[in-house]
Amino acid sequence: xxxxxxxxxxxxxxxxxxxxxxxxxxxxxxxxxxxxxxxxxxxxxxxxxxxxxxxxxxxxxxxxxxxxxxxxxxxxxxxxxxxxxxxxxxxxxxxxxxxxxxxxxxxxxxxxxxxxxxxxxxxxxxxxxxxxxxxxxxxxxxxxxxxxxxxxxxxxxxxxxxxxxxxxxxxxxxxxxxxxxxxxxxxxxxxxxxxxxxxxxxxxxxxxxxxxxxxxxxxxxxxxxxxxxxxxxxxxxxxxxxxxxxxxxxxxxxxxxxxxxxxxxxxxxxxxxxxxxxxxxxxxxxxxxxxxxxxxxxxxxxxxxxxxxxxxxxxxxxxxxxxxxxxxxxxxxxxxxxxxxxxxxxxxxxxxxxxxxxxxxxxxxxxxxxxxxxxxxxxxxxxxxxxxxxxxxxxxxxxxxxxxxxxxxxxxxxxxxxxxxxxxxxxxxxxxxxxxxxxxxxxxxxxxxxxxxxxxxxxxxxxxxxxxxxxxxxxxxxxxxxxxxxxxxxxxxxxx
Amino acid sequence: xxxxxxxxxxxxxxxxxxxxxxxxxxxxxxxxxxxxxxxxxxxxxxxxxxxxxxxxxxxxxxxxxxxxxxxxxxxxxxxxxxxxxxxxxxxxxxxxxxxxxxxxxxxxxxxxxxxxxxxxxxxxxxxxxxxxxxxxxxxxxxxxxxxxxxxxxxxxxxxxxxxxxxxxxxxxxxxxxxxxxxxxxxxxxxxxxxxxxxxxxxxxxxxxxxxxxxxxxxxxxxxxxxxxxxxxxxxxxxxxxxxxxxxxxxxxxxxxxxxxxxxxxxxxxxxxxxxxxxxxxxxxxxxxxxxxxxxxxxxxxxxxxxxxxxxxxxxxxxxxxxxxxxxxxxxxxxxxxxxxxxxxxxxxxxxxxxxxxxxxxxxxxxxxxxxxxxxxxxxxxxxxxxxxxxxxxxxxxxxxxxxxxxxxxxxxxxxxxxxxxxxxxxxxxxxxxxxxxxxxxxxxxxxxxxxxxxxxxxxxxxxxxxxxxxxxxxxxxxxxxxxxxxxxxxx
Numbered sequence: 001x002x003x004x005x006x007x008x009x010x011x012x013x014x015x016x017x018x019x020x021x022x023x024x025x026x027x028x029x030x031x032x033x034x035x036x037x038x039x040x041x042x043x044x045x046x047x048x049x050x051x052x053x054x055x056x057x058x059x060x061x062x063x064x065x066x067x068x069x070x071x072x073x074x075x076x077x078x079x080x081x082x083x084x085x086x087x088x089x090x091x092x093x094x095x096x097x098x099x100x101x102x103x104x105x106x107x108x109x110x111x112x113x114x115x116x117x118x119x120x121x122x123x124x125x126x127x128x129x130x131x132x133x134x135x136x137x138x139x140x141x142x143x144x145x146x147x148x149x150x151x152x153x154x155x156x157x158x159x160x161x162x163x164x165x166x167x168x169x170x171x172x173x174x175x176x177x178x179x180x181x182x183x184x185x186x187x188x189x190x191x192x193x194x195x196x197x198x199x200x201x202x203x204x205x206x207x208x209x210x211x212x213x214x215x216x217x218x219x220x221x222x223x224x225x226x227x228x229x230x231x232x233x234x235x236x237x238x239x240x241x242x243x244x245x246x247x248x249x250x251x252x253x254x255x256x257x258x259x260x261x262x263x264x265x266x267x268x269x270x271x272x273x274x275x276x277x278x279x280x281x282x283x284x285x286x287x288x289x290x291x292x293x294x295x296x297x298x299x300x301x302x303x304x305x306x307x308x309x310x311x312x313x314x315x316x317x318x319x320x321x322x323x324x325x326x327x328x329x330x331x332x333x334x335x336x337x338x339x340x341x342x343x344x345x346x347x348x349x350x351x352x353x354x355x356x357x358x359x360x361x362x363x364x365x366x367x368x369x370x371x372x373x374x375x376x377x378x379x380x381x382x383x384x385x386x387x388x389x390x391x392x393x394x395x396x397x398x399x400x401x402x403x404x405x406x407x408x409x410x411x412x413x414x415x416x417x418x419x420x421x422x423x424x425x426x427x428x429x430x431x432x433x434x435x436x437x438x439x440x441x442x443x444x445x446x447x448x449x450x451x452x453x454x455x456x457x458x459x460x461x462x463x464x465x466x467x468x469x470x471x472x473x474x475x476x477x478x479x480x481x482x483x484x485x486x487x488x489x490x491x492x493x494x495x496x
Numbered sequence: 497x498x499x500x501x502x503x504x505x506x507x508x509x510x511x512x513x514x515x516x517x518x519x520x521x522x523x524x525x526x527x528x529x530x531x532x533x534x535x536x537x538x539x540x541x542x543x544x545x546x547x548x549x550x551x552x553x554x555x556x557x558x559x560x561x562x563x564x565x566x567x568x569x570x571x572x573x574x575x576x577x578x579x580x581x582x583x584x585x586x587x588x589x590x591x592x593x594x595x596x597x598x599x600x601x602x603x604x605x606x607x608x609x610x611x612x613x614x615x616x617x618x619x620x621x622x623x624x625x626x627x628x629x630x631x632x633x634x635x636x637x638x639x640x641x642x643x644x645x646x647x648x649x650x651x652x653x654x655x656x657x658x659x660x661x662x663x664x665x666x667x668x669x670x671x672x673x674x675x676x677x678x679x680x681x682x683x684x685x686x687x688x689x690x691x692x693x694x695x696x697x698x699x700x701x702x703x704x705x706x707x708x709x710x711x712x713x714x715x716x717x718x719x720x721x722x723x724x725x726x727x728x729x730x731x732x733x734x735x736x737x738x739x740x741x742x743x744x745x746x747x748x749x750x751x752x753x754x755x756x757x758x759x760x761x762x763x764x765x766x767x768x769x770x771x772x773x774x775x776x777x778x779x780x781x782x783x784x785x786x787x788x789x790x791x792x793x794x795x796x797x798x799x800x801x802x803x804x805x806x807x808x809x810x811x812x813x814x815x816x817x818x819x820x821x822x823x824x825x826x827x828x829x830x831x832x833x834x835x836x837x838x839x840x841x842x843x844x845x846x847x848x849x850x851x852x853x854x855x856x857x858x859x860x861x862x863x864x865x866x867x868x869x870x871x872x873x874x875x876x877x878x879x880x881x882x883x884x885x886x887x888x889x890x891x892x893x894x895x896x897x898x899x900x901x902x903x904x905x906x907x908x909x910x911x912x913x914x915x916x917x918x919x920x921x922x923x924x925x926x927x928x929x930x931x932x933x934x935x936x937x938x939x940x941x942x943x944x945x946x947x948x949x950x951x952x953x954x955x956x957x958x959x960x961x962x963x964x965x966x967x968x969x970x971x972x973x974x975x976x977x978x979x980x981x982x983x984x985x986x987x
Binding site for chain 1: 577578584586591594596597598600701702703704705706708709710736737738739740816817819820822823824826828829830839843863866867868871875
């Protein structure tokens, strides 16, 4: 909280205040209030039931599995589970909203206050307070670009269960906002309640941005009064970490310019356009909806059995924060390494598999730096890695027992990436075994000193010049000489 | 007309079972009656071919010994129930020629028990009205005429005017109906028929075009209390597709009719003696009290102090829910659609041309009471009143087992008489809305005639899920009243 991100304006410094509403599609095979299937890739309007299409006389029936996922998520966010909640109707007209209302939870959400501990790249962390999580239906999709005059509607998504996770305005920089979504995503994936697929829109964020002067935010936190903060704008449906950060930057700049020109920011809903890198007003104030929320009379209040909640709690997997603490304690990893590992449950699992019986720090380095770097370059997920966890472990094993040096290991890694098989076989095949035979090294050293008497003499005056000799020996041996042995022999022969 | 149409449902089922006549025969007789009664405008769609097909299938099941509870009995279906493959309109232009691909749970239950469908019955548009005059198909005319009112055409009541008129005119053995604020009971009272609204949640709402979800309940209109009990037994039952459907056993209610009321405590709520109540209604109510006393019941005066707030609360809650329930009629997926230059115009034109005046009035009221800044003052307040009204009844059940009241404040009135004043029209529901707000079972039984020879009804209200007592008390009233009058045929 102390190192708030500052933007320089003409009239002085500005700070930004960010709150996020994350929409996470519940990982469920059927919709929130109908038995229709949920899936990606079905043909238009192929996954629509009579309820989803709002045919006359059709009624919603709550999907218990979706409720369970919301409870699991709430528990994962260390949040209050409300044993009694209620579904309300949010009324508005749009062709992709067949009922003319969205069933949501307005006044009494299923999950109340919780918190998420977010890790920054520098290894520090901060807490984002969760205000609530509620269940609601997604709308269908309007497709405007198939025909110049007509809009097409696909109702496959209509009625799909969403969890809306609302944070308090606890983020102060674009990076922090992205880090929060990253952490939330890791928690959801670990819980299995949302697949976290941002490209398909299964996880997307509405970002509330406002700007204030230094000191104002602290007053807000002290008093809880929003009057200390600037007017916020909500940027709808941002679906990547990069766009979240860009959208915040450009929106904050826009607001600062308005304020510095003596204007005032209108509270409105805006859309981020990544190609133009700008936000645009979605609807003006006059068009603002009065959603006429009221309790959905087709549904009874949702009452949870505390024993059922306990049962769900008992079945929770190890959550990212617990995992981070365990990785640090059990493997002696740094906070940074541990937080990178837990940002994706699959990466952590890969690491733990590879680290079995090996030097954990070395395994962490190879997993995080070499493997993740290489995967990132090719745009691959760890689950699609051409190198198995066992092979990363075996590679580290070869370094540990002195068969190869760290440098040779990089070459072996490249061969592994190309699918040449297990590291031991690669070392064998390419003759990459480290030369620890002191006789061979001594021969090379002797020859080198004999050929360069001037340098041998100079090194006595300037011991750090030994590096040149080491380099030459390594070159002679094709990099296979054990660097420690080379150093030792050189020192002896040069009389250092 | 054939004598077969004059039978009660009970008598017809006995005749079918004993093979005195076939379902095809009694169905043909009713099809002829329906055709002959077109001037009443009770049916908005006649389905004679389907009826005969169903009747033939029923006869086959009777022959093979697989007869259901209602096997072969021809019924009329209110056009608020979605019927698979048969146009279902809620008597609104906005549904156009909508043909559902699904069968409502209630009609499916009836057909599973062997009932035959004669066609779809007229109603006030989306069940919003008390006189059947808001129907897009034009109003139904009450088979009854007043001896003192010249030859004026009278309302059959609403919204289930088609159902009530069809049963009163012997066009069907019984009919489905729905009741949101009195839409079963008031038309029953206006036509000399029996109509029961069961406990909220007894009948599934699945497949019934919604008006006000928390108040809507299906029930039958029938010729006798026993017929109503037989029909309701078939219609009711838990349905997992309706979250408000009650997961309780459905009793066989017919045996409750004729059961003694000796020792039952019958409450008479003093607040139902409203100002300006016609003397004839007062007298009928007193007759009812006397009959039950003679039958051995104990009469107790009770108080339902919040009764006067029921009607205003109802006319907030019902339109609020309706304004949202009717949002789906937007011209996008089915039914009527008007042209327009852009999306907003299509919406506006479709809904302006598709909905009638009364429906628009209620959508406007409902939208207003749910609006930001008004919600607390109207909707929330109305919900609190609703709670108080339910509490009043709970209090009354401490001292009585059922309540007796008039069904409506007047006999059937002339068509056109109350159109101009919506408040006067809404006052029809003053005795009936309370049980919708509290979710209680209530029945209207024909109990006498006014000076013009028009039928008047008495209402019996019971505890939640205690339809049994309601049927017993209604049976006792029916017996004591000895109501035998029928509308004289003029059509």
